[in-house]
Amino acid sequence: MANEIMNRNNDIRDWFNNDPWMNSFPALFGDNFSTSNSLKTDIKESDKDYQVRVDMPDFDKKNIDISYNDNTLTVSAHRDDFADHNDKNGDVIMSERSSGRFARQYHLPAVDTESIKASYANGVLSVTLPKMVNSEDSAHHIEIG
Incomplete structure (x- = not known):
């Protein structure tokens, strides 16, 4: 029942996150280039539905957009700059929270x-996507004339 495309996607993500050469990129490009900024997700599949849970801390609900088109669920959102990033007094000594568009x-x-x-x-x-019910009424035998 497992979704093969999701399995391949997870394999690629695991390779990217565990490969030492690929992990050198954050050091080359600074802390803004990081796979940790992606929307962390859990997906469960049953006979009846898919259940998707996406960690989206500090997002305002009105800034989250969800769509389903061509067998693809898209979750996108944006988060504005945090006020303390523009600290004119230079009091901020560390800032790891990110802003911008995520999808x-x-x-x-x-x-x-x-x-x-x-x-x-x-x-x-949390998004619940019920699967289509296969109706036995739509299948019928066709006689050859």
Whole structure:
């Protein structure tokens, strides 16, 4: 039942995150180039649906956009600069929080688009995507004439 495309995506992400050469890029380009800024996600699949949970701390719900098109769930959001990044007195000695646009896409086929539900609480976006029900009425035998 596992989604092969998601498995391949996870394999590529694991390779990228665990390869020493690839991990040298943050040192070359500064702390802004980091895979840790992506939207961390858990996806569960059952016979009835997909359940997607995305960590999105410090996002305002009105700045989150969710769409499903061509078997792909897209989650995008933006977060404005934090006020203390522009500290004119130079009091900020460390800043790891990031701002800007963030997006992730997930290939989740055969979803009943009319029944997708989403909620956002405590910095976690939860999306339930019910799978299409295969109706046995739509299958029929065709006689050869």
